Amino acid sequence: MTTFAELGLSDALIATLSGLGYDEPTPIQAQTIPLLLAGRDVIAQAQTGTGKTAAFALPMIERVTDDLAVQALVLAPTRELAVQVAEAIHRYGRHRALRVLPIYGGQPIERQLRGLAQGVQIVVGTPGRVLDHLRRGSLRFDQLRMVVLDEADEMLDMGFAEELEAILQLVPAERQTALFSATLPPAVQNLTLRYTRQPVRVSIAAEQLAAPRIRQLYYEVLARDKLDALCRVLDAEMPQLAIVFCRTRQEADDIGERLQGRGYAAESLHGDLSQAVRDRVMRRFREGQLDVLVATDVAARGLDIAEVSHVINYDVPTDPESYVHRIGRTGRAGRDGVAITFITPRERRMLQTIERLTRTRIERRAMPTLADVAARRRAALRDQLREAMATPGLDSYTALVDELAATHDLRAIAAAAIKLLLNEAETEQVDTITRLEPARPERAERSERTERAPRAKRGEAAERSSRGEQGMARIQINLGRNDQVRPADIVGAIANEAGVPGRSIGAIEVRARASFVEVPRRAVRHVLQALNRTSLRGQRVRATLADETPVAA
Structure with a gap:
């Protein structure tokens, strides 16, 4: 089947899809939609980025009536995914003016109570908040016809097993159930045995997992050079919107702040942020106020932003499925995308495993030079x-x-x-990142040992290296973390007051009571004079050459 019309969808829905730029179904849609339209239970193994949301949303839109009662329920592991799915269903079903309500923790429950009281046809929610509404009596399943578990493996991994069991025991016996999961571990299979009726199993073959419109590249660098490599690649690629994936929340915060310190419009996204902050970050990213989103895997679940042109794996994903999940954030809605991965010499085998299991060749690239960036x-x-x-x-x-x-x-x-x-x-400065060429194995081993050295010694070595970096001078500022100063404040002051572009500013280190910043040596006196005439966070700046006496303004 190559068209949506052949899948049995109505003309009105097909016209809506055409208006949204959807010309033909993806493999998961082609296999799943006819089954769900026929009322069958389905277990679908599909990765993010394969079009699975439309695979269950389109039949749901067709089967829901105009009655203002909850007729369909979608359970999702995260707030972000719940909102994304609700928005997608509303977009696909706009010809019918369906009422779709996302419910999740972190949002005032009064707003959700009002929405449910006014009447909705489709609810998309996280398990905890859905169960909360059921216990309050604000959510009723009297007319529920369809239940979808989206990213079932993630919900179980995140500890929602008890909530899922409680919800599924309260839904009507006569209902249709669909389960979508990237993997089918024993816990997921056990769930399907108890809560589905003669389900049809649908899966996407391994060779279909990596989207053909995504150009996949990798750069081999030393661990200590990754941030410089990231900045160089961002400058060379000039992405429309980019997501940088990290393994930990601390790393996401650190990279996000250091990118800000170098003049990039970047922010981090992870589970430790409040819902209000996460909503603000996502709004700024969608509206193009940010160029780079630095995120953990869990925080980026369900992000569906068609304009994301680049995905960058700051660390090699721990398994092929995580790799596919990550790169599925780009190349969406018929667009081309680029997926870039940084690996250290010791991670070559991990990359080869990903290539073998996804049946994809990832192209090796040499690090762009300053001349490449200027040409771009x-x-x-x-x-x-x-x-x-x-x-x-x-x-x-x-x-x-x-x-x-x-x-x-x-x-x-x-x-x-x-x-x-x-x-x-500003391009006259010496290329300080020439060391990003691939290292010899013995040098790589020494580098890995250095990365495991005590933090204090690494800091001292980095400081000595910074002072000696050709073409740059190091400035000390009298304000630091205790004064609420962030790298972005320092970049803004230098860029606005001294006219030095943010991307010409080197490393920034914010300590408790002082900060250090590298600037082009030929501009250092001008920068010092400008900083000594300004304030940061309401406090007067005193700027000096590092380890030297203050320079008069």
Whole structure:
């Protein structure tokens, strides 16, 4: 089956899908939709990024009536996934004006109570909050016809087994059940045996797991060089929106803050953040106010943002399924995507395992040089200039060109304008990341031993290296963590007051009572003068060359 019409969907729903840019079903949709339309129970093994939400949402929309009673329930492991699924169902079913309500913890329950009281047809929720509403009596299953367990393995891994059991025991016996899971461990299989009736098993073959529209690359770097490598790749790739995956919450926070310190519009997302903060971060990411989202695997579950152009694995995923989950965040809705993975020399076997089990070749790339980054920026500017020349509204600018052309060569005028736009003066600095070339095995082993050295010694070594870095000078600022100063504050002060671009600023270290920042050596006096005239967090700045006496403004 190659079209949605052949799956048995109504003309109105097909027209809606066409308007959303959906031309043909994915394999999981082609196999699942006819079964669910026929009323069969289904167990579907499908990874994120395969189109599984539409696989159950489209039949659900077709089977729900206009009665304002809860007729369908979707259970999801996280708040983010619940919201994403609810939004998708509302979008697919907009020709019917269906009432869909997401319910989850972290949101005022009064709002959910009002929504349920007004009447809804489809509820999408996390197990804990759904069970809470059932016990309150605010959620009733009298007319429930369909239950979907989305990412069932994740719900069990996150400790929702008891809540799932309690909910499934309260749903009507005569209902349709669909279970979607990336894996089918014994706990999930046990759940299906007890709560489904003669289910049809659907699975996507391994060779179909990695989306063909995703270009998969890897760079081999030393562990100590990963942050520099990440910045270089971001500069070279110029992603529209990028998600950087980390293993731990602490690492996500650390990388997010260090990227901010280097002038990138980045924030972190993980389970320790309050719901209000997570909502704010996701809103800014969706609206394009952020370029980079640094996230853990669990926090990024269910994120469905079609504009994500790049996924970057800061660490090699621990298993092939996690790899597929991660890269499934890009290349969505028919778009092309790029998946980049950083590996250390000791992680080559892990990458080979991922390639073997996903039946995918991941291309090795050499780290981009500063010249590569500059060429990429020029190419992007060339395209932007061509677009600008094709649009109206250039009269005031051509008048300025005519004025300059009276005394200067036109080519020189254009070159000077492009130089100002690209700020090419800053590219004269020495490439401090040339050490990102692949290391010899013995050097790699020494590096790994260094990574396990005590924290204090590593810090001292990093400080000595920073002071000696060619083309950069190290400035000390009298304010630190105790003054609520963050790297982004320092970057903003230097960029705004001294006119030094954020991406020309080097490493930033914020300590309890002081901070250190690297700036281009030729601009150091100008930066010092600018900082000594400004304030951070309401306090006067005193800036000096590191380990030297204050420089007068």
